[in-house]
Amino acid sequence: MIIERPGYDSDQPPDGSKPEDLAHGCKAVFRRQEPRIHRRQGRGGPSVSRSMYLFLFLLVCTCRGSLYAQDLSGIVVHAYVSQGFLFSSNNNYLSMKSSDGSPQWTDAAVNLSDLISDNLRVGIQLHMYQLGEFGGSNVFVDWASGDYKVNDHFGFRAGKVKTVWGLFNDSQDIDAVFLWILLPQGSYPIDHKSFYLAHVGGDIYGGLPLGKRAGTLHYDAYAGQSTLDLNDGYIKQFANIGLVFTNSLGGKTYGGDLQWETPLRGLILGSSGDMQAVDGTAPTGSVHSPALLTPSMYTQFSRGKVYLSGEYDREPVNATITIGSAVIPFVVDGRSWFAMGSYRLRKNFQVGSYYSHYVNKAVDTTQTANYSKDWVMCARYDFNAYFYAKIEGHFLHGTALGYYSDTNPNGLAPNSKMLAAKIGFSF
Amino acid sequence: MRKARCLMLLLGSLGSWSAAGAQDVVLVANKGVQISEISNADLRSIFMGTRTRFSDSSHAVPVTLKGGAAHEVFLKNYVGEGPEEFRAQWRKVVFTGQGAMPKAFDSESALIEYVAATPGAVGYASRISSQDNVKLLAAIK
Numbered sequence: 001m002i003i004e005r006p007g008y009d010s011d012q013p014p015d016g017s018k019p020e021d022l023a024h025g026c027k028a029v030f031r032r033q034e035p036r037i038h039r040r041q042g043r044g045g046p047s048v049s050r051s052m053y054l055f056l057f058l059l060v061c062t063c064r065g066s067l068y069a070q071d072l073s074g075i076v077v078h079a080y081v082s083q084g085f086l087f088s089s090n091n092n093y094l095s096m097k098s099s100d101g102s103p104q105w106t107d108a109a110v111n112l113s114d115l116i117s118d119n120l121r122v123g124i125q126l127h128m129y130q131l132g133e134f135g136g137s138n139v140f141v142d143w144a145s146g147d148y149k150v151n152d153h154f155g156f157r158a159g160k161v162k163t164v165w166g167l168f169n170d171s172q173d174i175d176a177v178f179l180w181i182l183l184p185q186g187s188y189p190i191d192h193k194s195f196y197l198a199h200v201g202g203d204i205y206g207g208l209p210l211g212k213r214a215g216t217l218h219y220d221a222y223a224g225q226s227t228l229d230l231n232d233g234y235i236k237q238f239a240n241i242g243l244v245f246t247n248s249l250g251g252k253t254y255g256g257d258l259q260w261e262t263p264l265r266g267l268i269l270g271s272s273g274d275m276q277a278v279d280g281t282a283p284t285g286s287v288h289s290p291a292l293l294t295p296s297m298y299t300q301f302s303r304g305k306v307y308l309s310g311e312y313d314r315e316p317v318n319a320t321i322t323i324g325s326a327v328i329p330f331v332v333d334g335r336s337w338f339a340m341g342s343y344r345l346r347k348n349f350q351v352g353s354y355y356s357h358y359v360n361k362a363v364d365t366t367q368t369a370n371y372s373k374d375w376v377m378c379a380r381y382d383f384n385a386y387f388y389a390k391i392e393g394h395f396l397h398g399t400a401l402g403y404y405s406d407t408n409p410n411g412l413a414p415n416s417k418m419l420a421a422k423i424g425f426s427f
Numbered sequence: 428m429r430k431a432r433c434l435m436l437l438l439g440s441l442g443s444w445s446a447a448g449a450q451d452v453v454l455v456a457n458k459g460v461q462i463s464e465i466s467n468a469d470l471r472s473i474f475m476g477t478r479t480r481f482s483d484s485s486h487a488v489p490v491t492l493k494g495g496a497a498h499e500v501f502l503k504n505y506v507g508e509g510p511e512e513f514r515a516q517w518r519k520v521v522f523t524g525q526g527a528m529p530k531a532f533d534s535e536s537a538l539i540e541y542v543a544a545t546p547g548a549v550g551y552a553s554r555i556s557s558q559d560n561v562k563l564l565a566a567i568k
Contacts, residue, residue: 076527076528078518078521078522078528080518080522109522111521111522111524113521113524113527115527118479118486118547121526121527123524125522125524142524143523143524145524147524147525149479151480151484152477152478152479152480157524161524162523162524162525170523170525171519171522171523174518174519174522174523176515176518176522177515177516177518177519177522178515207477207478212468216472216477218477261477265471265507266507302512303507304507304508304509305509344509344511347509347510347511348511350511382511385493385494385510385514426518
């Protein structure tokens, strides 16, 4: 991606920053300017808009009576809704006033799909979310695609398609499938998810059996265009340095994922790569980021009550930001990894923990603004097949991820504790 | 006396565990399905959504119960997952646009009726009667 991870350290020397150190450059601009976007909602209180209520109402209407998917002459409807709450000890996280406790965290989606024939399936998913100042009243098309599966070895889908990358990229917005409330933010930053989730283009995919003793190789390759939504975290960061985009920006993307389902049941090993270019022009300047490879390597073991996984990702950025006559090189070498494990103590009760690590190797890694280390403990209780509740504790060190300057006007403490809670339902 | 009661409780719990361990389901398929046996690995792949065809390349339509003992036994013995993991996996498939969840039924009779009427359908039940218009599939390791 193209701009530094959110994170501003109050003790940085902005005025004396070197041009090549964009992290400092961004902060310098940030200190002089108020962010100019995402002001449709008030700060601090819940601000779910009227259209979100309407969307939620329609969503609930679809599931009156039985909560199971409704089969309307072949059209199948599924949906999920979740409401989160965030409380942090020091800093305000994810553009919320989380140090006061914030419920500005709502997700809802509804999807419709139909199996036209044994091989052809079409569907669409509409998604609405509010995360602090992000998301808001807009209903997004999460994905909308036609999927033709020739056989188990080869299929293709086209339209707006979820991007398969790493363990969780394509599913990172589906709260109902995870124990975790927040996925490891070094790899899956929730304030930037709308950019990474999907591309407009096409995928080819399939599974290649390697024999009884060698498992199966699953592949997915894609090409298309990704677009930065104007309510995304990156746009807010651009605004903080004086680039206020009024039109979406984005660029071509292509990549793929190879996943080996090993003969040891439940164990998978995989690797993904994504090439993503970004270009955009704002009234005050522009941004250009050539496509660079963003690789991911991961493993997962899941059997019975036990779940273990780990992932290593690298995110190099070599972008140029132009603001007026100033041309600012922007270089990031983001490295992130995580290790997680969980155990199902009872049929409806699951606990787990993970450690997430992020560091920007292109700059001074001893500065708290350039790394983020997060210890997490989580528990989930399923009331039934549809309703669930989660609670999660975070012990954050470093401020490289998830913090925004305008919600932390007095600077950032290097460490923070955080409590997140969520309730949700899905059918 | 107290020791004897403890021993009886222990033996009683062992007896009920054995009975639960011995519980199993029968695999049923539409009569048009050409295969008569299916490997556990194929069954798992079909019910987890990574395969859509039987070993003879004909189209497979997995169907499940919404819950209950037979559902849990099937998932444990043939798919290797608990009901929660199975549901989470399918939710992931559905909400990422990669597939459609298997049709689920409230009762075994409704499931068997659907399997009998649907080409390629494959499911399970705790037992079937001779009137059920379905074929039995043998599971092989």
